[in-house]
Structure formats: structure tokens, C-alpha cells
Amino acid sequence: MSELQIHCHDKDSTRVFYPQGFINAHTVHDFESSIQSAIEQGHFQILINCQSLSYINSSGLGVLMGVIEEIQENSGFLFLCNMNETVFHIFDTLGFTHLFQVFASEEEALSASRQPQNDEEPGDD
Amino acid sequence: MRSDHIAQLIEQIQGLCPKDQQLSRRVSELVCLTELITALHGAAGHREILDNVLLTILGQYPCRRGLILVKGNQKWRVGIRKGFKQSVRLSSLSLNENDYASRRLTCATELSPGLQKWAKSHDLQWLLPLWNGRQLVGLVALGGAMLGDPSGQTSSLLTMIADFAGVILGDQLAKRNLEILNRKLQQQMFQLRSLYELAGSFARCYEERDVFEVLAKNLMGLFFISRCAVLMEFGNRYQVAYAKGLKSLQGREIELPSLKEQACQPGPPKRETFCPQVLNFLEEQKLLYVFPIAGENFFHGWLFLGPRLNGQTLTDEDFEFLGSIATQAATALETVAMHKEMLEKKRMERELQLAREIQQQLLPKTIPQMPGYEMAVEMRPYQQVGGDFYDVIPLSDNRIALVLADVSGKSLPASMIMTTTQSCLRAIAGLLEISPVQAIQRLNQQLVLSTQNNRYVTLFFGILDPAHHQLTYINAGHNRPILVEPNGSVRLLDKGGMVVGLFPNPPYECETVTLSEGTQLLIYTDGLSEIVDDRNEEFSDERLEQILLHETQNLSAQETKDHILNQVMEFGKGKMIDDLTIMVLKRK
Numbered sequence: 001m002s003e004l005q006i007h008c009h010d011k012d013s014t015r016v017f018y019p020q021g022f023i024n025a026h027t028v029h030d031f032e033s034s035i036q037s038a039i040e041q042g043h044f045q046i047l048i049n050c051q052s053l054s055y056i057n058s059s060g061l062g063v064l065m066g067v068i069e070e071i072q073e074n075s076g077f078l079f080l081c082n083m084n085e086t087v088f089h090i091f092d093t094l095g096f097t098h099l100f101q102v103f104a105s106e107e108e109a110l111s112a113s114r115q116p117q118n119d120e121e122p123g124d125d
Numbered sequence: 126m127r128s129d130h131i132a133q134l135i136e137q138i139q140g141l142c143p144k145d146q147q148l149s150r151r152v153s154e155l156v157c158l159t160e161l162i163t164a165l166h167g168a169a170g171h172r173e174i175l176d177n178v179l180l181t182i183l184g185q186y187p188c189r190r191g192l193i194l195v196k197g198n199q200k201w202r203v204g205i206r207k208g209f210k211q212s213v214r215l216s217s218l219s220l221n222e223n224d225y226a227s228r229r230l231t232c233a234t235e236l237s238p239g240l241q242k243w244a245k246s247h248d249l250q251w252l253l254p255l256w257n258g259r260q261l262v263g264l265v266a267l268g269g270a271m272l273g274d275p276s277g278q279t280s281s282l283l284t285m286i287a288d289f290a291g292v293i294l295g296d297q298l299a300k301r302n303l304e305i306l307n308r309k310l311q312q313q314m315f316q317l318r319s320l321y322e323l324a325g326s327f328a329r330c331y332e333e334r335d336v337f338e339v340l341a342k343n344l345m346g347l348f349f350i351s352r353c354a355v356l357m358e359f360g361n362r363y364q365v366a367y368a369k370g371l372k373s374l375q376g377r378e379i380e381l382p383s384l385k386e387q388a389c390q391p392g393p394p395k396r397e398t399f400c401p402q403v404l405n406f407l408e409e410q411k412l413l414y415v416f417p418i419a420g421e422n423f424f425h426g427w428l429f430l431g432p433r434l435n436g437q438t439l440t441d442e443d444f445e446f447l448g449s450i451a452t453q454a455a456t457a458l459e460t461v462a463m464h465k466e467m468l469e470k471k472r473m474e475r476e477l478q479l480a481r482e483i484q485q486q487l488l489p490k491t492i493p494q495m496p497g498y499e500m501a502v503e504m505r506p507y508q509q510v511g512g513d514f515y516d517v518i519p520l521s522d523n524r525i526a527l528v529l530a531d532v533s534g535k536s537l538p539a540s541m542i543m544t545t546t547q548s549c550l551r552a553i554a555g556l557l558e559i560s561p562v563q564a565i566q567r568l569n570q571q572l573v574l575s576t577q578n579n580r581y582v583t584l585f586f587g588i589l590d591p592a593h594h595q596l597t598y599i600n601a602g603h604n605r606p607i608l609v610e611p612n613g614s615v616r617l618l619d620k621g622g623m624v625v626g627l628f629p630n631p632p633y634e635c636e637t638v639t640l641s642e643g644t645q646l647l648i649y650t651d652g653l654s655e656i657v658d659d660r661n662e663e664f665s666d667e668r669l670e671q672i673l674l675h676e677t678q679n680l681s682a683q684e685t686k687d688h689i690l691n692q693v694m695e696f697g698k699g700k701m702i703d704d705l706t707i708m709v710l711k712r713k
Contacts, residue, residue: 025326028342058319059326059339061346066369068434069351093311095435099349 003027006034014079014113015043016106020052023060032063039067044076047109051082056090064100077101081109131156154282157185161286165293171195174297175205178290182253182265183207185286186279189269190248193255194220195294196262204263209247218243220264228256230280230287244268251275253287257295265290316446319347323450327457331464337367340454344430344447345369348439352412352431356403363403366426371410391416391448394429414439416447420455428454477509477537484510484540487547493519495591501686502708505652511704512539513650514547518554523591526554529708530584531603531650538580539704545575546582546625561588561635565599565625572626581627585618585648594712596646597637601625604651607666609673611643617666618646644712645673645685652705653689656697664696682709 004027007018015038023031038046064078071078081103083091091097103109138152161181168174175193183191190208194201194215201220203213218239227235230253233244244252248268255263265287275283326339341353357366365371389398394407394415407413412429419425428451433439439447484506492500502515512532520526528550532539549571553564565586572582585606587598600606602624605617620636640646647669656664672692677685686709 025322025329025339029338032342057322057343058315058346059322059342062342062344063346065345065349065351065434066342066353069370090315093308093315094347095349099434 002030004030006030008034008038010043011047011110012113014045014047014110016047016049016110018049018052022054023056025057025059028057028059028063031060032066035063035067039070044071044074045113046071046076047079047081047106047113049082049106049109050080050084050087053084053087056087058094061091061094061096064096068099077113079103079109079113081106131159150278154185154278157181157282158285158289162289165289168293171297172205174290174293178286179205179207179265181286182267182283185282186251186267186275187271188251188267189271191265191267192249194264194266196298201264208269213247220261228254228287229284230275232274253283255287255291255294257291257298260295262291262294262298316347319343320446320450323453327453328460330457330461333458333461334367336454336457336461339457340428340450341367341369344428344450348430348443348447349434350430350432351434352410354410354412354429355418355426356429357426363426370431389415389417389427391444391451414444414447416444416451418451418455418458420452420459423455423459425455425458474509480510480537480540481506484514484544487544488515489517492517493525495525495589496523497594498589498591498710498712499682500708500710501682502706503686503690504706505701505704506540507652507701507704508536510537510540511535512543513652513704513706514543515706515708516547516550518551520554520588525589525591527587527589527648527708527710528554528584529603529648529650529706530582531652531704531706532582533580535703542572542576542580542582542626546572546584550586561586561597561599562633565601565622565633566630569625569631570629573629576626578627581624583624583650587618587648589710594640595637596640597635599633599635601633604649604654604666606646606648607670607673608638608640609645609647609670609678610641611678613674615670615674640712642712643678645677646710647673647685647689648708648710650704650706652701652703653693653707656693656700656702656705658696659698664693668692668696682711685709685711 002021004019004021004023006020009016009018017034017038019031021027035046068078079101080091082105083102088097088102091100091102101109101112103112135152135156139149142148161177164177165174168177175195179191179193188208190206192206192209192213193204195204201215201218203215206213220240230251233241233250233252236244236252240252244250244266247266249266250270251267253265253267254261255265323339323343326343327336330336330339337355341355344350345353352370353368354365354371355367356363358364389395392415393413394404399407399415407429410429411431413432414430416428416430417424418428430447488504492502500517502517504511504513504515506513512534514528514530516526516528518526518528528547530543530546532542532546546568549568550564553559553567556564559567565584568584582601583603584601585598585603586601587596589596598618598620600619600621602622605619608616608618610616616638618636618638620634622633623631649669654664654666654669658664669689672689673685677688680688686707689707689709
């Protein structure tokens, strides 16, 4: 069985990804091609539901960095939700929680996605 | 202490001396301090602490304006302010522990000129330092006092408030620093783990592109970077070998910059080390940092990174960390190259093996029957394929053509000419009524036309007529075959002419010898006679002659061939110097 499986659903105008398993050196390509293909199809409103994501390494975060500018240029967003403690810790350690909006639940993220977008504020430190 | 207790206490104290203003005042001060301590302990955050402190001070010594400066991240900032219409400027203010000898409320006029000037410009008259032990953690500044200068009692009360506030703020600062340190530690742990993962990822790379992918993604993820490019040298140009997050780059080439650029250090690209084309490219793509991808011996290219999206700049430590990853990538690139080379070598070996099989196929599979004669022959190529060959071609009237040849050079080039020579000769020798001289002349013409100038073939060509026991031969620049008769006479077959394939139309002659009963004929290439021992002495034609004379007269052709080969191999300890071919013909 593969270490990572990714499903996605379109909810409203947001494409929601459900990565399941580990995003690491072996699986980062799959993760990238999923996100990349969404962007190529013109989906710039992206939510990653991390409910079943057990781990993400730095190259996985690199994938997010590689697309963030394009998403922002196209007035889109990249939200994250339902992170478990390990995954949140990784995001938080590196300060990603300041760069990306993180929500407790998919509903919250989706309702935030319906609001007009504020410019993302980096941390105040 | 709870407030109802305090209220009771106050009532009790005041009941003792209801008219004593002084006592009442001291009691209210006590209450104020108690409340402050309670409030500070219960405060939810930094701001609430500052708010409580400033409000308490303003309550005890009414002023129109007041602020607290706090130390954050090496710099002083305004922690809280009240009653200011304009913003408070700190740029001209330098503040350190030494400026502030006093621990009490001090009038601005008693302070250092810098502080005085700053206080005046903001209409502030009184300053109160907040100390935590020996560390100055804050500064309260007050202006527009509404009840005149503070009394001695007020001053000491404010100083006490400052003492409490200093301790609490100091603790907060320490806690904050600890948190920052802790965070940094966690980041370093994560970096370390990433480094460990990276080593594994690099080891699994089989293509240059894989190396760049691993490099780029990890660095971008670790440092919040959304733009990245790798420039590598292709021919005399630098080309974008990999890019992520950049715009419109397909096949982008950049003029060759000067060589000194290879020596650049990790960091922001310096104007003096990069040519304008590269600098323009960097500016256009908003790339701020450069890292050489270089191993100990090789320079591969540069890695360029864009700004950090969290607004921070890379520190010296980051440069060191990133630089070491770039070096790892260089090693990975070298491994990739070695791996490719190895595959290429394996492919070459497979092809050579195939060529060897083809070459072996070209040799005659069986020796035709020659009544009254027996023959043994063997070829051993020095490398996979060689330039020697032999052939035995049946002709009309039971005659047989014997060929043994040595193409100049070794290995693949020699083997190709060998193939041409052999097929030509087969075609020519098969023609009816062609004389040996004509055959070799035609072969020469063909080879002169179809080979390079410096390539040639030495060749022994003979036609054996078993019925009449005659051998007509041409020796075209080849080692002289040794013919030994049972009576011990030795003859070297040296008639013929030039090597084949070098000059157009050289003269050739042929000779016919009669083979008496028991005659041995040894035809060979120099790979046999020139094998050397450990003193670099050649085996030599003479030794071959001696073997034929004294050791092989009663052996079969096969046995004779094996015996000679054994002797020669023993002499050279199994080491060959060239392709080796041996042909033994014996009349029974």
C-alpha cells in the first residue's frame, strides 16, 4: 500500500484535498502533482484537509511554497484545516501558521472562503 | 489577599486614628500596592501588565500623559502610552543601563543630554526606570503633572511600584526569551531531521533533475521561499537547469560569465562577481541569494533563492546550513554522473560482448577435411574483440585456402577492419581461376579504398593442394610461418610483399613449397611470439622453432597447438600483449 493517498472534492468553488498518510521524500511527487494539476486547471481556491495526514516533511512544505505566489496572484487562497498535533507542530515550528490560514474544521475554512479575502498578514514579530 | 479583607483592614486601621490624614494616605498606598500585585499576578499578558502599571502610576501621581518603554528584541519600543496625540519617536533615543544610574523617580533635567532632549521633545518631565536585578527592562515617562512635583512619599511609592513592575516585566522577558530559544531549538531539530532525510533523498537520485527537485523543495519548505532557480553550464553558456516558482523561462540561456564567479560565497549575489546578464536575470526574477553547487573538485552551477515570504532575511547560520545542503547536492550530482557513466560502461560492455560473438561467428566453424593432413587453429582476442582472424576456405579441385591475418591496432576499430578484410577475401578467393597474387592485389585495392590511411593488415595467404602436397603462399608483411621438416631442416615462409591496405598497387610475388611427410607448419601472429616474461624478454620466433624441432614432432596438430600455447602462457604468466592466433598444419 502506498504511503500517501490523496483524494479531492470540489465544495462551492473550493477544491478540498484529503491527503492520507505521509508526505515525505517518497510521496512528495504525488502530493505536488495533485496540487499542481488543480492549479493548471485554474483552481486557485485550495483547502487542504489534514485530518488523515500523519506527517509532512520540509519538501512537502516546499510544494506549498512553490505554488503560493501563483495562488495569490490569481486572488486565490490556500487554507489548511483539521491538523493533528504532529502536523500542526511541524507547520508551527517553521512559522507556516503565520503564512497560511489554519482552521479547526472544514466548515470553518469553507465559511471563511466565502468571505471576501483579506490580505494575509505575516506574524507581527 | 482578597479585596473585602483589605477593606476590613482599612476600616480597622482608620478606626484607630480617624483624623490622621497621613495614616489614611499610607493606608491607601498600601492598598494600591496590594491591588497592583494582585493585578500583575493575574494579568493575562504583557499589555495588561503595562496597562495596570501605567494606570496605577497615573492614579497615584496624576499626569496628562505617560508611557512605558520596554525592551523587545534588542530594541526599545513603546509598550503602552496614554494621553499622547502624536506618535512617539524613538529613533533619536539611545538607552542603556549605564545611562541610568538612579533607581528612583528622576527629573528629566538630571538625565543625560540625549535623554533630556528626547523627554523635552515629548513634553515629559519625570522618568522612572523599571529594573529587574541589574537589567533595565522598562522606562516609565510622565509629563504634565497636575499636582506639581511629586512629594518624597509619592516618589518612594512610585519607586516601589517600579520595583514590582520591573520584576514582573523581567520575568516576562525571560519567559519570552526562553520561548524564542525553545522555538529556535525546535527549528534546528527540524532542520537536523530534514538534513537526515535529505541525505537519503539525494542517495535515491538517478537524474540531475531529481537532485534539483529534492534540493529546491526542501529549501523552499524549510525557509519559506517561493522562488528558486539552478543555473548550470552547458557548452559555453549558462542555462537555467531547473526553476520553481519563476515566470516564462523555457530554455533560457545566459551569456558565459567570467570564471571567477565560480568562487562566490553563499549569500546575496555580489555585483562584482556576476556579469550584468546574470544580475538582470536575478533582478527580473526577484532572486536574492546565491549558493554555489560545488564539491571538492567540481563546480556544477549555482542555486538562486528568492526572498523569504515571512519577511525575514536569511541569517549567517542559515547561509551555512543552506550552503552545506548545496554541497550535498553537488555530491549527489557527482554520484548521478558516476552512475550514468557506469550504465554507459555496462552498455558498452554488452555491445562489445555482442561484437565478440559476431566476430566468433565469422570464424570457420569446422575445418574442412584435407586428406593426409591435419590442422588445429585458435584465436584469443586481447580485449573483448580483436584484430586477428583466420579462415579456411574450400576451393575447387579439393584445394583449400588458408588465411591468417593481423589488423594493426586493437579492439573495436581493428575488429571492424578485420571483418571487412575477411569478407572481401572470402568473396575474392571464391572466384574461379584467380591466382593468389591477383587475390591479394584485389584485397589491397579494396582496403586502400575503405580504410583510413594509417590502417593496414599483415596477412599470410596460402593455397594448399593436398593431392600434390604443394602450398602456394603470399606473405604480406606478416610474421614468417615456420616450416619444419622431419629431417630437422627449418624454413621460414617469407616471400610475398608489403602489408595490405596501406599503398595502392604494391608488387606481390608468391612461392610454392612442397610438403614432405611429417612436415609441420606453424602460422601465427605476433601476439604469440612477442609475449614477454617478467624480465620483459620476448618469447621469440627462435623458441617456437625449438619447440617444433624438439617437442612436437610426434604430436597431433591439436596437441602441438595446445603444447605451444601452454608453453607461451607459462612463459608470460598468462599475460597477453595483443590478440593471439595460432594455426598448426601437419602432413601425416
